[in-house]
Amino acid sequence: MSGKTATAPTTYSPSPTQKKRQPIFKDVDWIRPDGRGFHQCRPAFLRTGAVNAAAGSAYAEFGNTKVIVSVFGPRESKKAMMYSDIGRLNCNVSYTTFATPVRGQGSDHKEFSSMLHKALEGAIILESFPKTTVDVFALVLESGGSDLPVVISCASLALADAGIMMYDLVTSVSVAVELCLDACSKLGDVMRSCLKEAASASQE
Amino acid sequence: MGSSGASGDLSGEMEVDAFRRLFPLRFYERHLLESVRPDARPLGRARDTTVALGAVATADGSAMAKIGCTTMLAAIKLEVMTPPLDSSDEGSVAIDFHMPPICSPIVRPGRPAEVAPVVSKQLSDAIISSGMINLKELSLVSGKAAWMAYLDIYCLDADGALFDAALLAAVAAFSHLQIPAVTVNDDGRVVIMSGENEEGKLLKDPVNKEKRKLTLTCIPFSLTCILHKNYILADPTAEEESVMETPVTVVLDSSSRLVSLYKPGGPVLAYMSAVQDCVALTRQRVKELQKILSDAISDMEVD
Numbered sequence: 457m458s459g460k461t462a463t464a465p466t467t468y469s470p471s472p473t474q475k476k477r478q479p480i481f482k483d484v485d486w487i488r489p490d491g492r493g494f495h496q497c498r499p500a501f502l503r504t505g506a507v508n509a510a511a512g513s514a515y516a517e518f519g520n521t522k523v524i525v526s527v528f529g530p531r532e533s534k535k536a537m538m539y540s541d542i543g544r545l546n547c548n549v550s551y552t553t554f555a556t557p558v559r560g561q562g563s564d565h566k567e568f569s570s571m572l573h574k575a576l577e578g579a580i581i582l583e584s585f586p587k588t589t590v591d592v593f594a595l596v597l598e599s600g601g602s603d604l605p606v607v608i609s610c611a612s613l614a615l616a617d618a619g620i621m622m623y624d625l626v627t628s629v630s631v632a633v634e635l636c637l638d639a640c641s642k643l644g645d646v647m648r649s650c651l652k653e654a655a656s657a658s659q660e
Numbered sequence: 661m662g663s664s665g666a667s668g669d670l671s672g673e674m675e676v677d678a679f680r681r682l683f684p685l686r687f688y689e690r691h692l693l694e695s696v697r698p699d700a701r702p703l704g705r706a707r708d709t710t711v712a713l714g715a716v717a718t719a720d721g722s723a724m725a726k727i728g729c730t731t732m733l734a735a736i737k738l739e740v741m742t743p744p745l746d747s748s749d750e751g752s753v754a755i756d757f758h759m760p761p762i763c764s765p766i767v768r769p770g771r772p773a774e775v776a777p778v779v780s781k782q783l784s785d786a787i788i789s790s791g792m793i794n795l796k797e798l799s800l801v802s803g804k805a806a807w808m809a810y811l812d813i814y815c816l817d818a819d820g821a822l823f824d825a826a827l828l829a830a831v832a833a834f835s836h837l838q839i840p841a842v843t844v845n846d847d848g849r850v851v852i853m854s855g856e857n858e859e860g861k862l863l864k865d866p867v868n869k870e871k872r873k874l875t876l877t878c879i880p881f882s883l884t885c886i887l888h889k890n891y892i893l894a895d896p897t898a899e900e901e902s903v904m905e906t907p908v909t910v911v912l913d914s915s916s917r918l919v920s921l922y923k924p925g926g927p928v929l930a931y932m933s934a935v936q937d938c939v940a941l942t943r944q945r946v947k948e949l950q951k952i953l954s955d956a957i958s959d960m961e962v963d
Contacts, residue, residue: 466741467739467740467808468739468741468849469737469739469740470738470739470840470842470849470851470852471851471852506816506817507731507762507763507816507817508817508819509763509764509817509898510762510765513762520717524762524816525762526761526762526763528765531765548761548769550760550761550769552733552735552758552760552812552814553735553737553756553810553812554716554718554719554722554735554737554812555718556718557718559737559739559810591761593760593761593762594762595760595761595762595814595816597716597733597814598716598717
């Protein structure tokens with residue numbers, strides 16, 4: 457349809473504009489919009505083996521945030537790379553155009569790829585695959601908040617599904633004000649039980 | 661195989677995998693002699709197909725289609741545009757096909773897949789020339805505002821027959837699409853009507869008072885076949901596509917009229933009889949796909 461014009465027509469979304477956000481910390485007895493306690497995470501759904509074409513993959517759903525991560529490798533590094541006696545990790549996070557309520561806003565998060573890299577590189581035993589590269593690609597299907605933590609947790613699950621040697625699983629939770637470490641450990645337990653389920657299912 | 665001990669059987673199994681990797685063409689030809697494929701399908705049968713509507717809650721219409729392992733997620737978002745002067749009472753559709761790096765080991769983040777723009781162009785040609793969508797239904801205020809439907813199809817898992825799965829997902833997303841009820845507010849912008857009664861000039865066209873669906877006529881369905889010597893394999897996997905390189909894609913509409921025939925070169929030059937066989941296979945497949953799509957739509961409506 458846009459055969460004639462070289463420039464795409466400008467369009468706007470008919471959704472009503474966001475009302476001005478009310479200050480939320482006014483009231484001491486403030487409850488979160490979805491009724492959760494301050495230290496409570498959303499119910500999580502995690503599944504490995506989402507993508508058949510990848511060495512390892514995982515799908516995570518935390519409330520409205522849905523993420524797929526694929527892991528390819530260890531495979532040959534690009535020819536331009538110099539020799540390295542430890543492995544390399546390559547990460548990329550991208551958004552679908554329909555992930556955000558306003559079309560095309562996902563490109564605002566270009567720093568997520570390097571943040572994912574920093575989160576995972578400490579946990580992977582890079583010496584176990586010298587000269588090669590492990591690629592971790594994430595696609596955010598729907599962005600319901602707290603995207604990067606969900607991507608990190610899903611990525612470490614995908615790495616485990618691919619059989620990449622790691623010191624431990626990486627879990628991640630985002631917090632607004634206080635520091636909360638038991639949420640991360642609860643999430644780690646959920647992820648371990650998901651992997652056990654996947655391993656026992658494949659043995660049958 | 662042969663009657664050997666446990667270790668003998670194990671080495672027999674490994675040989676099959678190695679043979680498959682080293683001599684893929686001979687591996688496939690041994691199977692084709694028996695009129696079967698490595699996944700036990702007969703030559704003319706497509707893989708198990710499923711369609712699920714409403715996969716993306718934030719989009720106005722969406723669908724997920726799976727053919728075997730190939731998975732496509734299609735979503736339509738509606739935005740308002742000013743229609744051009746020569747088609748002032750018509751809306752517009754923009755179709756885009758993406759292959760993100762998760763779907764296949766051959767796609768890298770900086771370098772998009774070669775097939776992605778090809779499939780994208782094929783898709784928009786097939787959908788527009790089939791006449792499935794009446795663009796006048798996408799008009800809001802003649803000359804001032806019309807809907808622009810952005811259809812984005814993402815390949816989540818690439819295992820052959822990308823065009824078939826993408827077309828199925830696109831068609832399913834359009835049958836799920838619901839146009840929201842809108843009014844024109846005082847600034848002349850089109851906004852979605854909220855539940856409560858708001859002050860605003862209602863559009864004279866009563867159609868926009870409530871959500872409505874598009875009427876779809878002549879829905880296109882497709883089947884990709886691979887030609888190899890005298891054999892025709894329907895619905896190839898990615899491995900089959902890489903080994904035998906002559907694909908033929910036939911798009912028929914729901915009344916079995918030919919919408920498009922696409923044969924991009926390849927080592928096999930096909931006689932008319934081969935092309936007619938492909939069209940016959942596609943005709944069968946159209947009936948299967950029509951049933952699958954109507955089952956998915958009625959499942960949605962029951963909910």
